[in-house]
Amino acid sequence: MPTFDSEEAARHHRDLHSHLPSDPALRVKTLESLAVERGLVAPESVDAWVEAYSEHVGPKRGAQVVARAWVDPAFRARLLENAAEAIKDFGFQGGATGHLKAVENTGDQHNIVVCTLCSCYPFAILGMSPAWYKSAEYRARTVREPRAVLREFGVDLPENVGVRVWDSTAELRYLVIPQRPAGTEGWSEEALAAIVTRNSMIGTERDLKTEAA
The missing domain is CATH 1.20.5 (Single alpha-helices involved in coiled-coils or other helix-helix interfaces)
Incomplete structure (x- = not known):
C-alpha cells in the first residue's frame, strides 16, 4: 500500500x-x-503589441532622441524648437506626441514633469507611465515642493540650481533632456542611449551613471 x-x-x-x-x-x-x-483579437496582434511596448516603445525611444540631441547640435536645436516635428526623424510621432515639448537641463536649471489634473504622459516615446507618476501625492506635491520631492528620488539640488515644474496636459506633453555626463565624449549614439533612464526624461533623476555603457 x-x-x-x-x-x-x-x-x-x-x-x-x-x-x-x-x-x-x-x-x-x-x-x-x-x-x-471570441474573435475579438488575433493572437499575432497581441504578440505585436507586447513586443512593441516591451522592446521598442518603452523609454528606449526617448533615450534614442536624447542621445541624438547630445551628439547632433542641429537636431538638438530642432528638438528644442519643435519636438513633435523633430522626432519624426525616428518615426515616433503619434497621438501622445503630437504636441510634445522638449526642455533641457543645464548646470543651473533642472526640469521636472508632472500632470496635476490626471496623468498625461508621452507614452509613445517613454512607454507606460510609472505608478508613482499617477499618484495623487506626486501630482500635488511636485508643484508645491519640487525640491522635497526630488530629494526623495535622490536628487539633492544645490540652491544655485533652479527648478522648473512643467504641467502636462492632453494637448501638451514634455520630454526632459538630461545633461550629458562628463567623460562620454566620443561615445556612439547607441552607447549614450543605454545610459539614459526613464526617470531622467521625467526629471526625477539628474546625474546619469556611465557604468551601463
Whole structure:
C-alpha cells in the first residue's frame, strides 16, 4: 500500500506554484484567451503589441532622441524648437506626441514633469507611465515642493540650481533632456542611449551613471 509523504507533497506543491505566473498575469492571460476565442483579437496582434511596448516603445525611444540631441547640435536645436516635428526623424510621432515639448537641463536649471489634473504622459516615446507618476501625492506635491520631492528620488539640488515644474496636459506633453555626463565624449549614439533612464526624461533623476555603457 503506498504511503503519503506530506513533506514530499508540500515540496511538489511549492515547485508547481513556483512555475505559475502571478495572479494578475493569470487574469490577463485568461482575458487574452477569451478575446482570441471570441474573435475579438488575433493572437499575432497581441504578440505585436507586447513586443512593441516591451522592446521598442518603452523609454528606449526617448533615450534614442536624447542621445541624438547630445551628439547632433542641429537636431538638438530642432528638438528644442519643435519636438513633435523633430522626432519624426525616428518615426515616433503619434497621438501622445503630437504636441510634445522638449526642455533641457543645464548646470543651473533642472526640469521636472508632472500632470496635476490626471496623468498625461508621452507614452509613445517613454512607454507606460510609472505608478508613482499617477499618484495623487506626486501630482500635488511636485508643484508645491519640487525640491522635497526630488530629494526623495535622490536628487539633492544645490540652491544655485533652479527648478522648473512643467504641467502636462492632453494637448501638451514634455520630454526632459538630461545633461550629458562628463567623460562620454566620443561615445556612439547607441552607447549614450543605454545610459539614459526613464526617470531622467521625467526629471526625477539628474546625474546619469556611465557604468551601463
